[in-house]
Amino acid sequence: ISTLIISFFKQGNIRDITDKLIAECRMRSQSEYKHKALSNDDITSIVLDIFGAGFDTVSKALSWSLMYLVSNPTIQQKIHAELDAVVGQNRLPKFSDRAQLPYMNAFILEMLRHSSFVPFTIPHSTTRDTNLYGFDIPKGRCVFINQWQVNHDPDLWRDPFIFRPERFITTCGKIDRNLSDKVILFGMGQRKCIGETIGRLEIFLFLAYYSRNWISVSADVTVDILQYTINNEHRRCDHFKVCARV
Numbered sequence: 360i361s362t363l364i365i366s367f368f369k370q371g372n373i374r375d376i377t378d379k380l381i382a383e384c385r386m387r388s389q390s391e392y393k394h395k396a397l398s399n400d401d402i403t404s405i406v407l408d409i410f411g412a413g414f415d416t417v418s419k420a421l422s423w424s425l426m427y428l429v430s431n432p433t434i435q436q437k438i439h440a441e442l443d444a445v446v447g448q449n450r451l452p453k454f455s456d457r458a459q460l461p462y463m464n465a466f467i468l469e470m471l472r473h474s475s476f477v478p479f480t481i482p483h484s485t486t487r488d489t490n491l492y493g494f495d496i497p498k499g500r501c502v503f504i505n506q507w508q509v510n511h512d513p514d515l516w517r518d519p520f521i522f523r524p525e526r527f528i529t530t531c532g533k534i535d536r537n538l539s540d541k542v543i544l545f546g547m548g549q550r551k552c553i554g555e556t557i558g559r560l561e562i563f564l565f566l567a568y569y570s571r572n573w574i575s576v577s578a579d580v581t582v583d584i585l586q587y588t589i590n591n592e593h594r595r596c597d598h599f600k601v602c603a604r605v
């Protein structure tokens with residue numbers, strides 16, 4: 360992989376994060392910051408980390424989204440109606456449409472909350488004795504957030520096991536920021552996900568493009584979130600069909 364990554368690099372043609380890292384390190388290795396330059400092996404590890412952390416999560420989010428679309432035809436219709444009104448059929452959706460598509464945003468928030476497909480954050484370790492809300496935690500103790508519990512806490516959410524995007528929409532038709540901030544799926548604090556913004560953007564763009572053009576259909580699918588697999592994938596949908604909308 361290292362050889363491939365380095366051989367694809369062409370000076371002056373920065374196409375992605377791999378090229379940018381290599382270019383930056385080559386520049387540094389010839390400057391006074393030589394000691395801070397990453398080796399080719401470091402670059403390979405970083406790129407693999409980003410691919411690993413960014414690929415599986417986003418593809419799982421899209422897979423869960425399709426599952427919720429296919430199992431909730433009324434919700435799917437509302438997404439189509441909103442897209443037709445805001446984007447129409449004469450152009451493709453853009454990132455800047457996001458603010459005008461509250462129902463689509465609510466659907467994504469509810470998909471993240473209800474599926475909670477990253478149930479726990481990466482385990483971390485306390486660097487000193489500390490106290491959290493009255494609980495003593497000694498130095499060196501493994502700590503992580505149970506995101507699934509937060510996202511299904513009956514004190515925070517009414518009917519937490521029901522999939523209802525409308526819960527995030529205020530009476531004025533806007534996203535309820537107070538409630539949407541309570542959805543935890545990217546971790547919290549200093550080590551929270553560095554790819555949250557791009558991850559949310561990818562999910563939005565995929566769903567907007569997809570839903571503008573396609574309808575997902577299936578016979579009799581219901582999502583039972585207690586039927587997770589160990590990888591937090593939904594159960595297999597055997598009769599998934601996609602039909603063009605026009």
Ligand code: HEM
Binds near residue numbers: 416555559
């Ligand atoms: C829906 C999509 C995603 C979800 C739900 C998600 C979730 C998470 C979670 C829960 C963590 C652990 C945070 C912690 O330990 O406190 C994490 C870490 C991380 N994520 Fe994401 N992620 C997503 C997309 C991405 C993308 C697209 C990238 C890269 C482009 C990415 C890169 C990373 C990296 C590098 C870390 C480790 C950060 C560190 O240890 O400091 N993630 N992510």
